Amino acid sequence: MSAEAAKLWCDDCDRSVGVETLEDGCCPVCGSPISTRERQALPWKFRLMLGATVIYLGWRLYQLIVWLSH
Numbered sequence: 001m002s003a004e005a006a007k008l009w010c011d012d013c014d015r016s017v018g019v020e021t022l023e024d025g026c027c028p029v030c031g032s033p034i035s036t037r038e039r040q041a042l043p044w045k046f047r048l049m050l051g052a053t054v055i056y057l058g059w060r061l062y063q064l065i066v067w068l069s070h
C-alpha cells in the first residue's frame with residue numbers, strides 16, 4: 001500500500017511518477033517540477049468522489065432535519 005501512496009502525477013508527461021525517481025522534486029522524464037501535495041493519480045475521479053460524498057452528507061443532513069422537525 002505504501003508503494004501506491006508514493007506515486008505522484010506528472011501533468012506534462014500524463015503519467016504517474018514514483019517519488020523515489022524524482023530528481024530534485026522534478027519529473028525524471030521531462031524535468032518539470034512536481035508538487036508533492038498532488039498525490040492522487042486521477043484528480044477528476046477524486047473530485048467526483050468528493051462531490052458524491054458532499055451530496056450524500058447533504059442528503060443525510062436533510063433527512064436528520066426532517067426527522068428532528070417531527
Ligand SMILES: [Zn+2]
Nearest residue numbers: 010013027030
Ligand atoms: Zn514529466
